[in-house]
Amino acid sequence: MYLTTEALKTFREEGLLRQLQLVEPERALALREVLQREVLERPSTAESHKDFLPKMQFENDRHLDSRLVFELCTLPEIIGPITQLIGDNVMLFRSQFFNKQAQAPEIPWHQESHFWNVEKRWVTLWLAVDEVTQSNGLLQLVPGSHDSTREHVQIPVDTGYWSTFKWMANLKHSDQILDCPTAAGEFMLFDDLLHRSLANTTSSPRLAFAARYASPDLVGVHENAYPGHRCLLVSGSADKSPLHFAPPPQNGPGLADVYAAINERPKNQVKARVT
Secondary structure (H helix, E strand, C coil): CCCCHHHHHHHHHHCEEEEEECCCHHHHHHHHHHHHHHHHCCCCCCHHHCCCCHHHHHHECHHHCCHHHHHHHCCHHHHHHHHHHHCCCEEEEEEEEEEECCCCCCEEEECHHHHHCCCCCEEEEEEECCCECCCECCEEEECCHHHCCCCEEECCCCCCCCCCCCEEECCCCCCCCEEECECCCEEEEECCCEEEECCECCCCCEEEEEEEEECCCCCCCCCCCCCCCCEEEEECCCCCCCCCECCCCCCCCCHHHHHHHHHCCCHHHCCCCCC
16 A cells, blocks of 8 residues: 555645555454454463553553564555655554443543653554444544644543543644544554544444554653563664564464455355444
């Protein structure tokens, strides 16, 4: 995948590229099944994750211990555009699954730069593993809001937001909110935009995945993370980087195993998820 001059201009101005196809819906369904079985139901084996809270051991930074997650993050359809946005030298430094269960609450408006307190030079991949609709946890963004970090205010207790969020961003009257319904297997790339996801009002979970990429000279990455945090080089060189890097994981199945299983399925066994 190659970004046109117009797409690069759009990203600079709006901080967003969306409706990019990674895998067709049939493969997205099979990928979801394997991610659920091999990753989301198995705690991380990464040494740096041993002191994680239980939920984090399943959903956070699994690119450090799962070959499948690492290979997903480094597909050419993703890395190609990211090198155009960042440069030839690219590292992967964070990832997270958003397994939004049935009736799960809203994640409030926020920007990562408020919480990380690092220089804003990263790109976020946001992949819809399941179809994302208005009712099952729709992602909303404010294009152009990457120009500055907004003020965040403390969330009052018992307001019904996602429990891990204690702060939320203030919006301006001039902010234009963009709804982002996303087909299974589609992804978007965005800068440090204001974003939130709505409540899942359905009876089925909604799975999405986010990964963060930056140049290897992005400072402050480890200071705002957990002890033993490591980055993974996914393009080019990190020779002059002061950061700590880990080798790619070899645990578990890879994408080739997932796709081989798809090819062995009778066509009538492939069904769309109902949300």
